[in-house]
Amino acid sequence: MNKEHNKKIETTPEEEIENREWIESLDYVLDNSGEKRAALLIKKLQIHAQKRGVKLPFTANTPYINSIPVEKQPKYPGDPEIEWKIRSLIRWNAMAMVVRANRLEEGIGGHISTFASAAALYEVAFNHFLRGRNENHEGDIVYFQGHAAPGIYARAFLEGRLSIEDLQNFRRDLQPEGGLTSYPHPWLMPDFWQFPTVSMGLSPIMAIYQARFNRYLEDRGLKKPSDAKVWAFLGDGETDEPETLGAITLASREHLDNLIFVVNCNLQRLDGPVRGNGKIIQELEAIFRGAGWNVLKVIWGSNWDPLISKDADGILVKRMTDALDGDYQKYSVASGEYIRDHFFGTDPRLREMVKELSDTDLQKLRRGGHDPEKIFPAFKAAIENKGSPTVILAKTIKGYGLGEAGEGRNITHQQKKLNEDELKLFKKRFDIPISDDDVSRAPFYKPPDDSPEVQYIKQRREELGGYLPKREVVCDPIKPPSEKLFDEFYKGSGDREAATTMAFVRMLAKMLKDKNIGKLIVPIVPDEARTFGMEALFRQVGIYSHVGQLYDPVDAETLIYYKEAVDGQILEEGITEAGSMSSFIAAGTAYATHGINTIPFFIYYSMFGFQRIGDLAWAAGDMKCKGFMIGGTAGRTTLAGEGLQHQDGHSHLLAYPLPNLKAYDPAFAYEIAVIIQDGIKRMYVDREDIFYYITVMNESYTQPAMPDGAKEGILKGMYKFKDSTNKKAKLRAQLFGSGTILNEVLKAQEVLSEKYGVAADVWSVTSYKELYRDGLDAERWNMLHPSEIKRVPYLTECVKDAPGVFVAASDYVMALPDSISQWLPRPLVSLGTDGFGRSAGRKDLRDFFEVDWRYITLAVLSSLTWEKKINPEIVEKAIQDMDISPSKPNPILS
Numbered sequence: 042m043n044k045e046h047n048k049k050i051e052t053t054p055e056e057e058i059e060n061r062e063w064i065e066s067l068d069y070v071l072d073n074s075g076e077k078r079a080a081l082l083i084k085k086l087q088i089h090a091q092k093r094g095v096k097l098p099f100t101a102n103t104p105y106i107n108s109i110p111v112e113k114q115p116k117y118p119g120d121p122e123i124e125w126k127i128r129s130l131i132r133w134n135a136m137a138m139v140v141r142a143n144r145l146e147e148g149i150g151g152h153i154s155t156f157a158s159a160a161a162l163y164e165v166a167f168n169h170f171l172r173g174r175n176e177n178h179e180g181d182i183v184y185f186q187g188h189a190a191p192g193i194y195a196r197a198f199l200e201g202r203l204s205i206e207d208l209q210n211f212r213r214d215l216q217p218e219g220g221l222t223s224y225p226h227p228w229l230m231p232d233f234w235q236f237p238t239v240s241m242g243l244s245p246i247m248a249i250y251q252a253r254f255n256r257y258l259e260d261r262g263l264k265k266p267s268d269a270k271v272w273a274f275l276g277d278g279e280t281d282e283p284e285t286l287g288a289i290t291l292a293s294r295e296h297l298d299n300l301i302f303v304v305n306c307n308l309q310r311l312d313g314p315v316r317g318n319g320k321i322i323q324e325l326e327a328i329f330r331g332a333g334w335n336v337l338k339v340i341w342g343s344n345w346d347p348l349i350s351k352d353a354d355g356i357l358v359k360r361m362t363d364a365l366d367g368d369y370q371k372y373s374v375a376s377g378e379y380i381r382d383h384f385f386g387t388d389p390r391l392r393e394m395v396k397e398l399s400d401t402d403l404q405k406l407r408r409g410g411h412d413p414e415k416i417f418p419a420f421k422a423a424i425e426n427k428g429s430p431t432v433i434l435a436k437t438i439k440g441y442g443l444g445e446a447g448e449g450r451n452i453t454h455q456q457k458k459l460n461e462d463e464l465k466l467f468k469k470r471f472d473i474p475i476s477d478d479d480v481s482r483a484p485f486y487k488p489p490d491d492s493p494e495v496q497y498i499k500q501r502r503e504e505l506g507g508y509l510p511k512r513e514v515v516c517d518p519i520k521p522p523s524e525k526l527f528d529e530f531y532k533g534s535g536d537r538e539a540a541t542t543m544a545f546v547r548m549l550a551k552m553l554k555d556k557n558i559g560k561l562i563v564p565i566v567p568d569e570a571r572t573f574g575m576e577a578l579f580r581q582v583g584i585y586s587h588v589g590q591l592y593d594p595v596d597a598e599t600l601i602y603y604k605e606a607v608d609g610q611i612l613e614e615g616i617t618e619a620g621s622m623s624s625f626i627a628a629g630t631a632y633a634t635h636g637i638n639t640i641p642f643f644i645y646y647s648m649f650g651f652q653r654i655g656d657l658a659w660a661a662g663d664m665k666c667k668g669f670m671i672g673g674t675a676g677r678t679t680l681a682g683e684g685l686q687h688q689d690g691h692s693h694l695l696a697y698p699l700p701n702l703k704a705y706d707p708a709f710a711y712e713i714a715v716i717i718q719d720g721i722k723r724m725y726v727d728r729e730d731i732f733y734y735i736t737v738m739n740e741s742y743t744q745p746a747m748p749d750g751a752k753e754g755i756l757k758g759m760y761k762f763k764d765s766t767n768k769k770a771k772l773r774a775q776l777f778g779s780g781t782i783l784n785e786v787l788k789a790q791e792v793l794s795e796k797y798g799v800a801a802d803v804w805s806v807t808s809y810k811e812l813y814r815d816g817l818d819a820e821r822w823n824m825l826h827p828s829e830i831k832r833v834p835y836l837t838e839c840v841k842d843a844p845g846v847f848v849a850a851s852d853y854v855m856a857l858p859d860s861i862s863q864w865l866p867r868p869l870v871s872l873g874t875d876g877f878g879r880s881a882g883r884k885d886l887r888d889f890f891e892v893d894w895r896y897i898t899l900a901v902l903s904s905l906t907w908e909k910k911i912n913p914e915i916v917e918k919a920i921q922d923m924d925i926s927p928s929k930p931n932p933i934l935s
């Protein structure tokens with residue numbers, strides 16, 4: 042027994058009478074003058090008490106009871122009996138799917154207990170709330186809890202959308218006829234799932250920004266205003282993820298009453314209780330209320346109502362509030378006698394209250410989250426709520442219905458098998474029409490199409506506008522931007538120096554004016570627009586704000602003032618890369634979600650990209666998200682001064698694993714122009730399921746004109762930028778440079794030619810990832826087709842006749858050039874920026890990381906000695922001449 046159990050209720054009989062008188066007075070006011078008046082009176086009392094010095098403890102909580110009292114419950118509109126039957130069949134099939142999968146293949150996994158606890162929540166939503174998308178209504182957007190997937194499949198089976206074979210292939214994606222993915226993955230089931238949710242915490246933050254993006258589209262006139270909602274179903278354990286709660290104030294600040302969270306509070310996560318020593322519902326209530334959300338608690342089922350109505354003194358509510366989640370978990374598996382002794386036994390009056398109830402009755406006292414009559418009012422109140430987002434905190438039992446096999450047990454999350462007896466009990470409890478002989482096979486069961494159950498389901502979905510989840514791309518391709526838009530970048534900047542960031546921002550400004558795509562561009566910045574010189578866009582297209590600009594901006598007099606507007610185009614997200622990425626995802630998937638081809642450009646500090654929001658980027662890939670991620674202030678030695686935690690020399694390596702992401706490290710404005718122009722075409726005209734990562738730098742230099750015929754190479758990953766002029770030289774080299782380091786390579790080219798008689802050709806490598814992918818692809822094809830003419834990787838084709846040694850230098854880790862070295866005819870020496878950054882100027886940084894023209898020259902000379910083309914003494918001398926210190930510590934770990 043915990044301490045709370047032993048606590049005496051310290052009220053004297055006189056005080057009890059006083060309490061009752063006050064409550065009766067309040068009831069009188071409530072009955073005669075209404076809620077508003079009662080609330081005002083309480084407020085007045087509170088102020089008066091505070092003035093008199095009464096210390097009122099702060100509480101963001103309401104009592105541990107349902108937010109909607111029984112008197113205010115609307116009548117349940119459905120047929121409870123048939124819905125129970127449907128729910129039971131779905132429970133059975135969801136369970137059978139996991140059990141069968143694990144019989145077919147031991148250890149294949151799956152979850153029974155998550156959906157078992159959430160079934161009623163989902164079913165009330167499916168039968169009465171979630172609207173499908175059709176020509177009359179855009180439909181609701183739903184984020185399903187990833188581990189509840191078997192239940193969602195089981196429903197689609199009853200709806201006739203999935204077959205027995207599909208269910209049989211749960212977690213068997215690689216079956217010839219396809220399978221049902223373990224969790225929601227649009228990449229694998231592109232007609233079914235819309236949102237990948239199984240990496241916990243991503244769905245709530247994505248849902249918040251999705252709801253805001255829907256408003257953005259409406260405010261900008263890109264979509265018709267709608268009453269559609271965004272629903273996110275979450276686990277209570279999932280709320281521990283920082284992403285889950287980290288953006289909730291955005292939702293209230295923006296008054297997103299189109300957003301509803303449903304938190305399935307089964308009090309358990311994977312290992313055990315979420316808050317054994319506390320109360321997750323109360324904790325979440327305080328957090329969400331504090332953040333300005335409409336909080337609706339669904340804690341107790343209908344059979345508690347008579348007890349609560351008897352509770353004039355509030356002792357039952359107090360006991361409910363005092364008991365801990367660990368206790369409640371125990372009650373969910375305990376006998377009626379135990380519940381009587383431990384829960385009601387703490388006060389004789391409580392014991393008295395339940396004396397008419399049998400032990401079985403006590404065991405059957407239901408939790409709100411399993412009772413449609415309690416869930417419905419909360420959902421209804423949620424969709425009707427105005428001015429704030431809603432969270433529904435529904436108390437349930439994990440593994441509900443599994444009995445001994447796992448109901449409420451700490452092992453339940455991992456339960457994947459049921460033995461014959463357990464299956465029989467499950468079948469009996471939910472009245473599944475399967476014979477006892479059959480039950481051990483755990484067969485799927487679907488009533489005939491003309492059965493009342495199937496008819497009911499179909500009719501409900503028809504009335505609600507169609508089936509969910511469903512991913513359907515109804516969207517025309519765009520008209521590409523005008524060719525002329527990019528001309529100026531192809532011509533170069535003449536003598537004028539500019540950084541690639543400036544070039545990109547100018548390109549963006551021009552694209553925003555383009556008649557075909559201007560409206561569709563969505564610039565997204567996490568409080569970094571000035572860093573990238575984008576502030577002129579504030580005025581040009583405005584910063585999005587649902588309420589416009591309610592204040593007179595301090596810089597209103599200036600040409601580029603901070604302009605907020607209802608139809609503002611920029612999403613200025615503040616300091617949240619995760620939030621910005623969620624906006625990026627909402628905008629980059631709007632073609633599928635809304636049939637609108639918005640083109641997001643998310644511009645951020647490249648260091649705070651993949652290593653910070655890598656999981657969201659992975660989800661973006663899964664969702665076939667489109668758009669451009671622009672890593673600004675990129676390059677470990679190009680971002681001077683900022684030091685170790687800002688200087689990025691590895692985001693391009695982190696971009697490697699993302700299957701459908703193209704990553705470019707361009708050196709010049711025209712390269713960016715080619716990549717963006719082609720990217721828009723591939724993503725939005727040809728409709729490829731790809732997205733882009735492009736790094737831009739803040740170092741200024743003259744931007745050359747595009748060499749003839751360079752376009753194809755820029756896109757494929759490399760092209761010859763500058764041939765050596767000294768064709769007769771005996772000593773030859775091929776130099777690869779990327780980003781700003783290409784300029785160092787060009788300087789090395791000169792020095793090598795002038796001082797050392799080495800004729801070097803310079804290649805601009807725009808994407809090691811593209812070269813790597815192409816090389817792998819050719820190699821794989823060759824392995825699988827031994828008798829056919831070998832495919833030659835693009836890289837190999839480029840350099841097959843190129844003479845001399847190979848040296849590559851970039852502002853990124855050496856693993857990038859090393860990844861392609863296997864397809865070169867001779868060894869490659871890679872120079873890169875492995876190691877922690879430093880606060881220093883560019884020159885010192887490039888010396889420190891050994892990527893400046895001197896080290897490139899040195900790498901060429903030393904390669905030539907290995908090939909016995911020159912004497913080591915020449916290299917020794919070069920080291921001295923170039924003032925390189927051989928005893929310098931290795932930057933890789935110094």
Ligand SMILES: Cc1ncc(C[n+]2csc(CCOP(=O)(O)OP(=O)(O)O)c2C)c(N)n1
Nearest residue numbers: 155239240241276277278279307309310311
């Ligand atoms: C980011 C992340 N970390 C860990 C997991 C592994 N995991 C899957 S379910 C689970 C427990 C879920 O608990 P809860 O959110 O309460 O959901 P419930 O199943 O109880 O409804 C964990 C830890 C995951 N899917 N994602």
Ligand SMILES: [Mg+2]
Nearest residue numbers: 277278309310
């Ligand atoms: Mg849970």
